[in-house]
Amino acid sequence: MNLWAIVPVKPLHQGKSRLAGMLSVEEREALNFSLLWHSLEVLSSVELISRVLVVSKDPKVLATAREYHAVTLHSEDDRLNLNLDLQKADFMAKWQGAQEILVLPADLPLITAWDVYQLIQKAQKPKAMVIAPDRNRDGTNGLLFNPAEGSRYSFGPGSFERHLAFAKKNGYRVEVYESETFALDLDTPEDLSLLYEKDPNFFQKFAKPIRRNV
Structure with missing residues (x-):
């Protein structure tokens, strides 16, 4: 198995703009960096993952990824598509031999290596697409294609249903991975408050500068 994990990351100063009324630019940047660090820590400890590939326009993000021996891809798209x-x-991953691909957004503060391992296990028998929805079953917080050939991405509002429709149309066996840890991404003030309820230590370990505002 040659499984690659792809992590897309917005520039640190641009991410989490919907938290602007709650956090300053500097605090959002600190939060985004903490989430990136957490994602890389988790993925680097999952032995089933052969390589991690981080795609971003942000030089700091790419430099941090390389510290974890990740492959990096600089995004040239100013539209942030x-x-x-x-x-x-x-x-790029397929060109370098990837047979399976996992996409993991870098804003999942509760995920652990065990969570990722459990998701991967659901795709052991191809042809499979495993999807982890957000807590509203609207967005996609984890997506794995086995095999990688034929994979397509449609992230954004309503992506959960779009990914399901694509998989069914193209002959993938669909596995939905329901997980509280995968379900919580950080987009809104409500998400941030939920994180503080579930794991207040997150702000002490990773994002101490923003703890006073939650």
């Missing part, structure tokens, strides 16, 4: 970046990263 997530799905276009993912297709480019997908092509």
Whole structure:
């Protein structure tokens, strides 16, 4: 098995803009960096993952990824088109031998290596697509294609249903991975408050500068 994990990351100063009324630019940047660090820590400890590929326009993000021996891809798209970046990263991974591809957004503060391992296990028998929805079953917080050939991405509002429709149309066996840890991504003030309820230590370990505002 040659499984690659692709992590798309917005520039640190641009991510989590919907938290602007709650956090300053500097605090959002600190939060985004903490989430990136957490994602790389988790993925680097999952033995089933052969390589991690980080795609971003942010030099600090790419430099941090290389510290974890990740492959990096600099996004040249000024429109910040997530799905276009993912297709480019997908092509690069396949060109370097990827047989399976996992896409993991870098804003999942509760995931652990065990969670990722459990998701991967659901795709052991091809042809499979495993999808982890967000807590509203609207967005996609984890997506794995086995085999990688034929993979397509449609992230954004309503992506859960779009990914399901694509998989069914193209003959993938669909596995939905329901997980509280995968379900919580950080986009809104409500998400941030939920994180503080579930794991207040997150702010002490990873994002101490923003703890006073939650």
